[in-house]
Structure formats: C-alpha cells, structure tokens
Amino acid sequence: MSEERSLNFIEEIVEEDIRNGKNDGRVLTRFPPEPNGYLHIGHAKSICLNFGLAQKYNGKTNLRFDDTNPSTEETEYVDSIKTDVKWLGFNWDKELYSSDYFDQLFDFAVALISKGLAYVDDSTAEEIAASKGTPTEPGKPTPNRDRSIEENLQLFNEMKDGVYPDGAKVLRAKIDLANSNMHLRDPLMYRIKWAHHHRTGDKWCIYPMYDFAHGQSDSIEEITHSICTLEFIPHRPLYEWFIDQLNIFPSKQYEFARLNMTYTVMSKRKLLQLVNEKHVTGWDDPRMPTISGLRRRGYTPLSIRNFCEKIGVAKRENIIDVSLLEFCIREDLNKSAWRRMAVLDPIKLVITNYPEGQTEILIGENNPEAEDGEGNRDIPFTNEMWIEREDFMEIPPKKFFRLGVGLSVRLKHAYIVKCDSFVKDESGNVTEIHCTYFPESKSGSDTSGISVKGTIHWVSAQNAKTAEIRLYDRLFKVEDLSIEEGDFKNYINQDSLQVIKNAFVEPDLLNALNQKSINEHIRYQFIRKGYFALDDDSTPENLVFNRIVTLKDAWTKK
RNA sequence: UGCCCGAUAGUAUAAAGGUAGUACGACUGUUUUUGGUGCAGUUUGUCCAGGUUCGAAUCCUGGUCGGGCAACCA
Numbered sequence: 001m002s003e004e005r006s007l008n009f010i011e012e013i014v015e016e017d018i019r020n021g022k023n024d025g026r027v028l029t030r031f032p033p034e035p036n037g038y039l040h041i042g043h044a045k046s047i048c049l050n051f052g053l054a055q056k057y058n059g060k061t062n063l064r065f066d067d068t069n070p071s072t073e074e075t076e077y078v079d080s081i082k083t084d085v086k087w088l089g090f091n092w093d094k095e096l097y098s099s100d101y102f103d104q105l106f107d108f109a110v111a112l113i114s115k116g117l118a119y120v121d122d123s124t125a126e127e128i129a130a131s132k133g134t135p136t137e138p139g140k141p142t143p144n145r146d147r148s149i150e151e152n153l154q155l156f157n158e159m160k161d162g163v164y165p166d167g168a169k170v171l172r173a174k175i176d177l178a179n180s181n182m183h184l185r186d187p188l189m190y191r192i193k194w195a196h197h198h199r200t201g202d203k204w205c206i207y208p209m210y211d212f213a214h215g216q217s218d219s220i221e222e223i224t225h226s227i228c229t230l231e232f233i234p235h236r237p238l239y240e241w242f243i244d245q246l247n248i249f250p251s252k253q254y255e256f257a258r259l260n261m262t263y264t265v266m267s268k269r270k271l272l273q274l275v276n277e278k279h280v281t282g283w284d285d286p287r288m289p290t291i292s293g294l295r296r297r298g299y300t301p302l303s304i305r306n307f308c309e310k311i312g313v314a315k316r317e318n319i320i321d322v323s324l325l326e327f328c329i330r331e332d333l334n335k336s337a338w339r340r341m342a343v344l345d346p347i348k349l350v351i352t353n354y355p356e357g358q359t360e361i362l363i364g365e366n367n368p369e370a371e372d373g374e375g376n377r378d379i380p381f382t383n384e385m386w387i388e389r390e391d392f393m394e395i396p397p398k399k400f401f402r403l404g405v406g407l408s409v410r411l412k413h414a415y416i417v418k419c420d421s422f423v424k425d426e427s428g429n430v431t432e433i434h435c436t437y438f439p440e441s442k443s444g445s446d447t448s449g450i451s452v453k454g455t456i457h458w459v460s461a462q463n464a465k466t467a468e469i470r471l472y473d474r475l476f477k478v479e480d481l482s483i484e485e486g487d488f489k490n491y492i493n494q495d496s497l498q499v500i501k502n503a504f505v506e507p508d509l510l511n512a513l514n515q516k517s518i519n520e521h522i523r524y525q526f527i528r529k530g531y532f533a534l535d536d537d538s539t540p541e542n543l544v545f546n547r548i549v550t551l552k553d554a555w556t557k558k
Numbered sequence: 559u560g561c562c563c564g565a566u567a568g569u570a571u572a573a574a575g576g577u578a579g580u581a582c583g584a585c586u587g588u589u590u591u592u593g594g595u596g597c598a599g600u601u602u603g604u605c606c607a608g609g610u611u612c613g614a615a616u617c618c619u620g621g622u623c624g625g626g627c628a629a630c631c632a
Contacts, residue, residue, distance in 0.1 A: 006572050006580095034632050069631060125630055132628055136560045139628090170630055180561040182628045191630035210632050233563060234627050255563085257625095262569085268632095310581065312571045314564095317625055321569050324582050334595060369595070401593070410591055443591065455591045528592050555593040 008313040010049070010254055014057055014225060023224045027059025030223050031085065031092070032214070034066045035077035035198070037268035038283040039084045039291045041304070041325070042259040048308035049256070050227055051090040062221055063092035067099050068213045070197035078198070080283070084291040089301045094221075098213045099199045101220055105208050106160065108216055108246055109171060109189055113152045117245055118189060119145060120155040121172050128170070131177075132185045138178035139185045145174065159192055162205050166192050173212075175241065183238050187211055215239040218251035226251045229258040230315065259311065260319040263474035264289045265481055265488060279492055280475075286535075286546050287475045287496050297472065298523050298533025298548035303329040319480055326549045333523060333531045333548070338366040338374065341412065341457040342505040342526040342545075344469055346386040348461065349403075349433045351417060354383040359462070362443065364413040377508040381414050384461035386504045388528075391456045392422070392433050401454030403433060409454040412527060416441035416450050457527045464504035467543040470535065471498040505543070513540060523548065 007015065018025045029050040033043065054061040063085060067073045085092065112118040121128065123142045133139035147155075159169055171190040179185055189212040194205050215238075218226045226239075236253050243250055260266055265274075266289060274280050274288070283290050286297035294304065307328040311320050341364075360381040365373030387403075396404035403409055408418040415437040423432040441448035473496045481488050509524075512534050516522045522534045530550040537544045 008571085012574090032632095036632080066632065072631075128630080129628070134560085134628060167630065182561085185628080188630060193630080207630095209630075214632085230563070231626060232632090234561085257564085310570080312581095314571070316564055316570090318570060321582070324570075327582060330594090339592080368592085399593095412591065414591095416591095446591090452591085454593080457592075525592085525594085528594070530594095551592075551594050553593070 009315070010053065010225070010227060010256065010313060011056070013254060014053060017224070018057065023222075026224055027054055027057040028062070028093075028222060028224045029054050029059065029227060030062040030064045030096075030218065030221065032064045032066045032217075032228075033081050034069070034072070035074065035081060036069070036072040037077060037272055038080050040266055040268075040271065041261065041289045041291070041294065041307075042266045043084075044088060044291060044304050045259045045308050045311065045313075046227070046229075047085060047088055047090060048305055049313055051092075052308075053225065053227075059224075060093035061090070062094045062096055062223070064096045064098065064217060064221070066210070066214065066217075067097050067197070067199065068208050068210060070193065070195040070207065073198050075198050080292065084295075087295060087301055088291065088304060096217075096221065097199055098208075098217050099197060101213070101217055102200060102204055102208070104220060105213060105216055108242075108248075109156065109208075109212070110153065112173065112189075112242075112245060113156060113171075114149060115245065116149055116174065118171055118173050119147050119152050120159065120169050121145070122169050125167065128172075128188075132182065133177070135180075135182060141177060145186075156190075159190065159206050160204070162194075164192055166194055168192060171206075173238075173242070175238075181234055181237055183211070183234050184241070187238060211235060211238050212242065215242050215251065215253070216246070216248070218253075219243055219246075219249040222249045223251045226253045228253060228255055230255050230317075231258075255315065256313050257315055257317050260317075260482070261289060261325070262319060262322045262479045263476050264322065265476070270488060273489070274475075277489075279489065286470070287472050296533075296535065296546065298531065298546055299325075299329050300332050300523070303332040306332070319482075322474070329531065329549055330552070333525065335369050336367070337523045337525045337531055339364070339368065339527050340377075340506055340509055340524045341379070341459055342467070342469070342503055342509070342529060342532070343386040343388055343457065343459050343464075344471075344500055344503045344529060345389045346502075346504050347389040347392060347430065347433065349385040349387045349417075349435060349458065351383045351385070351437050352420070352434050353436045356383050358382065359460075362413050377506075379413055379506055379508070380460045380463040381411075382460045382462045385411070385458045386461050386464055387433070387456055387458045389430075392419070392430065394422070394430065401452075402456060403435075408450065408452045409456050410441070410443070410452050411458050412455050413443050414458070415439070415443070416446075416448065416452055457529070459504045459506050461504075463507050465507050465510055465543070466502050467505045467509065467545060468537075469500040469503040469532070469545050469547065471500065471547045472496060473498075505545075509543065510540075512543060513538060525551075 031050045051061045121144045131142050170188050172186045175184045177185050188209050190206045284292035284296045362379045363376045364379050367374040392403040403419045410416045417435040417437045421434045438448045476491045477493045478491045531548040532545040535544040535546050
C-alpha cells in the first residue's frame, strides 16, 4: 500500500465503523441546508465533507432541505442551493425534504405522547423560557406538565386540526427540567404556525422544531453519519433521546468546526443584511463569500474543492486566511487560463521609427503552461500603443525594470523598445512616451543581441477594444470580524469595488462572448494584471470583466 | 460561577507513548520574453504546572485561555 494522506477525525470514525461492520459497511451522508438563504463557502466545506466521504467510502449522499420553518423558507433558495451543489461538482442520491416527513413526524409525536413522554403546554413563550431555569438553576414544571395521555392526545390533534391560534399551545418532550444540558429541559417538539409552506402549502398549521425533525429525518433515510457543526454538540443527547424513545434507526451525529475566513462574514443573517441594505449588489455580488458570488467572481469549482481539501476538518475553532483561497484559484487558473493583454490604466506609447499606418500581425500562444500552448491568437502591432501608466516613471528608481528615458523593455510577444523622451501637458501629467524599436529584436527571431530585464504588456491603440473592468478588494477592513466591537457593518471596506469603464483589451477578446456560449475559456489571465472572468453583464458592445485575483507580486510589495 | 467542546509555527492541519511533519504566508537564491510560473532553500510551534513512563504533543491530575449552551430559528 502506498503512502496515504492522513485521515481527518471523521474519516477515522467512518473507517472504524466499516472495520467493525457497522451498518454492513454502508455509508450514507446527507447535506441538509435550510432553504432560507444562499450557500456560502462555509457550506462548501460541509458539502465537500459529506459528498467526499461518500465518494471515498463507496457511499451516497442525500440532499435534504431542512424546511421546518415556513416563515423563512422559499423555493428561490431551494433552486439556488441545487444549482450551487451541482456547480461544485457533486451529485446527490436523493433530493428530499424534511417536509416529506411531516405525516411520519406527527405519528412519531403521537407515539411519544402515548408513552407519556410528551405533553401539550398552554404556557406562553415567556413562561416556558422562565420555567426552564438557568444553566445554574434547575427549571420548574409548568401547570400542564402532568396532563393525562388522553388529554394530550386530544389537544395535540386539535392543534393539528387548526383549533388554536399561533402560540396558544406547544408540544413538549417530557424529559428532565433539571438537566444540566438546557436542551433536555423539556424541549419544544411542535409549535403552531399558521403559515404557508413552500411545499406543503396550507396543509399544516403545526410544524416540528429542528430537534424533532432533524434526527428523525436522518433516521428515516437511514443516514449512517450525520455530520453537522460544533454548535449542535449540546443537541446530540436530545438527538439520541428521540431516536431511542422512538426505537428507530440509530443515525449518529458528529460535529466539526465550521469555516471562518479572514476579511469576511459567514452567517446567513449578516449576508442577508449586506444584500438587503445594498452594501452589495446581491447574493451573487463578486465580493460575497457565497458560492454564487465566488462563481460570478470567476472562481472555479475545482479551486473551491481544493480549498476545502486543504483547510482540513477538525473540532478546533478556526479562521482561515483568505490568501489560501486565492492560492487555490491561482493554482488552478495558472494551468488553464488563456493569456491575453489588457491595459487598465492607459498611457500612450509612440514608436517613432515604426511606419505610421502599418500593421503587423504577431502571434501569441494561448497558454504557456500547456505543452502545445493550446494554440495561438493574432495580436496586431502598430506604431501607437497603450501601455500601463505604472510601467513608466520620469525618475525611475534603481532596479525599475520598465520604462524611463534611456531604459529599454520588451513589449510582450513583440519588439524591444527604448524610451527616448516623453510629453507632458500643462498640468505636468505625462501624456505620451516616445520610443524607438529594434527591428531585429522581434519575439521568436531576435538577432539583436540586446537583452532587457523587463517585459511589459501593451495593446495596439489602433486596434484596441474597450472593456469595463471591475476590480474587487476585500469586503471588510479587518481580518477577524469576530473580535471587533460593535456593528460588523462599521468595518465594511468602502473601496471594495473599483470600476474601470475604459480599459483597453486586445481585439481577440471580442471572442470571449462566443467562448462563453460554448462554456469554454471564459477566464483569462491578463498578463501581469491577474486573472479575470467575463461577467454576465457583458454585451457585444460592452465587455465586462471581473478581476478574480491579482497575480502574486514581488515588486509592488517592496 | 453549572454543563459541554477545544488548545501543535502568523494561519490551518498531521504525528494513535518512540526523529514534531505538511500546506499557505513570509524571506533568500535560481530559472523565466508575465517582477507570474517552476525549482532549491531559510524561517517560526506542542498553553502552564505537576505526575505516570526508559521515553509524553499524545496518558493522568490541577490550572489558564478560547468557544458553545437558557429562540415557539436551524
């Protein structure tokens, strides 16, 4: 057997279960989102874990919507969740809903009442909260705790039949009001909610609580490993209590630490707030940590799966540096993205010894990382160019490998040019750079003998196409939002979006829209500027590119 | 002053009583027609105090620190 990557603690549990022949070696996991928001990168961790486990151990994974609270859930979210899971590259075995089990769950509740293990309580929410005591003081029974089984049965049926208004009664498990675990102090099983459900419509006016739905749903599906996040640890005894009392399939719950990431938030509540209060343009704003946001930004499914692999799975609270996510997308795109040239902050460069009106077609390979370069594209070369303003300096510092009077650089895929002079306007801004080129220095057939330190990108001014380019920075100004005081919105980075309306791109990029229609090569590396993805806002008249991430830059750091 | 979970380089994650390793970050060199990539290297760590043991990141005891738990949310 060859050297294997070490297992995370859940894989160890699964392997041990398989060794022991538990569940006949069967592995069935589930990904159980509540359809009340869009999925984010933290969900991706859970998705990769659940589906990954199944793939690794010959099992299956169900997609189950935990839809027990009709007032927050919508079909829109169901659809987006399915889209995102598929996009990440996973296929579920069954698409299921907790609401599929409402009848069964009702019968389970009746069974518990019949065993004297559940009762209908007429107390208000406040009264119940008060009667539960505190972590250090035991709770006290409410007046209804000792109702007869018959009465409970009748009342519960009346709850279901719509006899009572919202909040009038609840069904509670009869466990232990003094338990040190607050979740065991007679937890609520059902509440009355006259709300329209996105799937069951108006059939029900009572809905099960999470604790009386999740474990039972796992059990009904015969889930072997029910994986959730750390905050559910105190629920586990309750999860097991219901399964024991009902004597149904013993699914087991395991908990891991959720993902946190620097410079962003990861709670649906906060993300919803950013959307509702228009701090971002929507759930799929490219600055959002949502799957749809990352997708629109240009992240690939592979890069996200690799990221989830690298961050590992453990029980320790963590905050992952967003630079690891950035590493993952660079790693993927460096190998696959086609190279193009784009000038974001243009300044004119004039080649004084190149014939005006002449156009030469140069060849550039699409992908230098591929053996065959994945083909070439034509790049027109003329006497006037757009180059990046930052690639010229009036007074260049030492080790500045770009342009300044007397300095030479190679124009990528083209010739070496030497800067002779520059032109300024009245206010002192440089408006033009004048160079001479060396005809023998043509890329690929250079016989000039000249060697230069720098190579810069450019676009022929006569042939350039304009494009809109959107540059994104971190959404928040601080690394770890969880340790900051006050409203998280105080830390929003107001400069997280920069729109460049008139960038110049090489003409071949007009093909980007066609490429997109065949779903290929919609992501590019703009040489020296980063990785970019064509945005859905693009039209043939106005191409829009999102910067996914910059290239690593060892120069500007200095 | 309850119960539960956790603690290994800056950030994560391994080492199941026997050499503290890996990735990202940072830094250095090298290659390069992208100051990218690649390649080579450097850097930084077991929360504390006791105990068990030939030997402890690992087991035990006590402490410290961080997190969670008292929604008719999930």
